[in-house]
Amino acid sequence: MSDTNQRIEDVVKSHDVVLFMKGTPLFPQCGFSSRACAILDHCKVEFESVDVLQDMEIRQGIKAYSDWPTIPQLYVKGEFVGGSDIMMEMFEAGELQQMLADKEVAKAE
Template sequence: MSDALQFIDNLVKTNDVVLFMKGNARMPQCGFSGTVVKILDHVGVSFQDVNVLADDAIRQGIKDYSNWPTIPQLYVKGEFVGGCDIVREMFETGELKQLFSEAGVAIEA
């Protein structure tokens, strides 16, 4: 396993919620990443953000790790959830909040 994949694997397995995105939570650098940040903030979960633009190995590595071609990518308790469209749909149907609850992820009131 490459260093980038090991780094990604460790992040995903040691943090409850990880968002691989363009930019960071304070300053997203694409609309899709910004949308997912807004949803996570609205739901009230804390998350680890990873700026894939800062490291080409991580940017390609996360695509290889998940076998998913686009960014952002959301992971909850080590499991790949999806990208912006999937997260938005899950948020709109209430499935996202339910996923966090069932996974034991703290939701701020």
């Protein structure tokens, strides 16, 4: 496993919810990342964010790690969920909230 893959895996495995995004939750740098943060905020869960704009190895490596070409990318309990479109579809159907509940993800303070 490459060093980049190991770094990604360490983050994914050490947090219940991880969002690889452009920017930060306070200052998202694209509309898709902004929407992904809004969805997670609405679900009231704690999540770790990784700003891929700060590290080109992570920005490219996450696409190979998940075999998914776009960012943002959501992981819940180590499992790749998808990007903002999939998050929105799941959220609107109630599936994302159910997944978070089923996996006993910690609620935000």
